[in-house]
Amino acid sequence: MTDTQKLIIRFTLVAEQPSARDEERLSSISGENSIAGIKRYTGFVRGRDLFALFDQVSLEANPRAAKVGSVTNSIKESLQNTPELFPFKSKGILIGTSSYEVLQRNRFELVFNDPASEGILDGGHNMLAIGLHMLSEVADEKEISRVSLWEEMKVLWSEYREELEKAKENFDFLVPVELLVPSDPDDCHTVEQFEMSVLDICAARNNNAQLSQETKSNKLGFYTEIRERLDKKISKRVEWKSNEWESSETRPVKVRDLLALAWIPLNKANEAGLLPLDISVTPQNIYRNKGECSKQFDKLMMNQDVSVPVDGPTHELNNDTVKSCFDILADIPELYDYIYEHFPEAYNSNNYRFGSNSIVKMYDPIKRKTAKDKTAYVATQPTTHFLNRPVNYRYPDGLIMPLVYGLKGLMDIKGNHVVWATDPKKFLNAYLRDIAGAYRLVLDMARFDPQKLAKNQSSHEFAVSEFEKALIKHQVKNVTP
Incomplete structure (x- = not known):
């Protein structure tokens, strides 16, 4: 697929809004001869003319x-049983482009210079269902049944x-097809105004389909720098766009899980006064209110001193402090998995029994066969959240969320950058046992209730303090002759 896509689409019936007469009327009333610099062509296109x-x-x-x-199945059923009613049952397809030419016989030449922001803005499920309906005329039913994605x-x-x-x-x-174009394709200002409006239009049209906030932000390019920094194994598992991820797994990593973790270094940066606005999230919201973390992330990224639009609605990150926070974030998923995997052993090394708590389940096929209480064991081996590494304990992530936030205690400020004060992986390998021993106090106070633990700000502050103490011990140890 080339960057520029050019095609001709033919309407059977089409109406222009506003028309030349409408524009004259608008001009006489308001002094404006267009609506937000946008022109709309609406009408009907035959299936064969969508090729x-x-x-x-x-x-x-x-x-x-x-x-x-279920949505695509209903559309296919309508096309099969009542094709004559389909244009009145369906909202159809929404197409948008800033480059077009009106031809004769209701034909339009469309050029999609940037397929990421121009093309089919809404109606993807209609397109998928229509495509499958037409393929059913020529392809084997078994082949069609294996199709699940566009x-x-x-x-x-x-x-x-x-x-x-x-x-x-x-x-x-x-x-039904609706074509949105700039009212004056030769005027640079009008075209720019149109390009900036496309994303809002696209999001509004998708509201009924519960378009997620993260999907809109992905379209704005807010996640590009994070995606590029992440380990490919993790990046492939993230649902950057609703219903879409690169891996074959049925349960992807939600992008808001990453955005929540991003606030660990971002909070550090804000405490140092390095962000262009005073913005942060409470530690407990990283676990209990990821939607709020996502909203705050968008607010930060929309700030003109953090990112600016460079290609239509797509933003580019230009803030060195935020970039450094994303460098830190790139390491956190693996550290998160490390803590989840090794915390039980670290806890047990202090002569405690992590598996004695009913909320904790162990994976041991041999012991499970002979155990009187099989509810203490799981039949399927658990895995870590981000890298899917096999582990021997399954327990709620809330038990270790304060420890994950505690990683902030290993971060330092150099100039306008947030950096690791030491290698975090080596640090955890050396000091997680000590920290786990002290952390038992918090677990006992919460009675191993993950909700109480992860939703309490004091437990997070306690963990940060323990990491900071261990870091001082580590630094003294490494400078002492």
């Missing part, structure tokens, strides 16, 4: 990834493209 769209356009501009489910449908579309062309005349059903 160019299927051939060349991705769903990059659509905030949500299209996935087969990308998989596109592969099948390419394989059967010649057969589809031969059956093209069968697809005369009408599809």
Whole structure:
């Protein structure tokens, strides 16, 4: 796929809004001859005239990834049983581009210079269902049943493209299509205004489909720098865009899990007065209110001293302090997994019994076979949250969240950067046992209740203090002759 995509789409019926007459009326009333610099063409396109769209356009501009489910099944059923009613049952497809030309016979030449922000803005599930409906004319039912995502449908579309062309005349059903373009494509200001409006329009159109806040932020480019810094094994598992992640797993890592962890170094930076605005989250919200962490993250990233739009709505990070916090964040998922994996052993090394608490389950197939109380064991081996490493204990993450936040005690300030004061992995290997011994006090006070523990600010502050004490001990040890 090239960066620039060009195609011609033909409407069977189309209306222009505002029309030339409408613009004259608007001008006489308000002095303006356009609405927000946007022109809209609405009408019906026959299924066969959507071929160019299927051939060349991705769903990059659509905030949500299209996935087969009850919605697509209902659409296919309508196309199969009542195709004549489909244009009135469906909201259809929304297309947006800043580069276009009106041709004769209701045809439009569209150029998508940036497929990430131009193209199909809404209606991805309609496109997926329509594509599968047309493929059912030429492909085996078993092949179609294996398709669950847009990308998989596109592969099948390419394989059967010649057969589809031969059956093209069968697809005369009408599809509602709305085309949004700048009112004056030759005016740079109007085009820029249009490009900045596209994201808001796209998000609003997807509201009924519960477009997540994180999906919108991903479209704005807020996660690009985080994604580039993460270990590829982790990055592939993150649901950066609704219903879309690179791994084959059924349960991805939620992007808000990362945004919550980002506030550990960001809080450190804010305490040092290094952020361009006074903004932070309470430690307990990293566990109990990740939605708030996400909102605060967006507020920070929208600040003009943190990021600026460089390509339509897409923002570019230009703040060195925030960049350094993202460098720190890149290490935290692995450290999170390390703590989860090794804390039980570290706790037991202090002559305590981590597995004696009912909330903790152990993985030991041999002992489970002979145990009187099998509820103390799990049949399937647990794994860590980010890297899926096998572990021998399964317990709520809330038990260790204060310790994860405690990593802030290992961070230092150098100039306008947040940095590690020491290698955090080596530090945990050397001092997690000592910290676990002191941390028992917090566990006992909360009676091993993960909710009380993770939602209490004092437990997080206690953990930071223990990390700081261990760091001082470590630094003294390494400078003493």
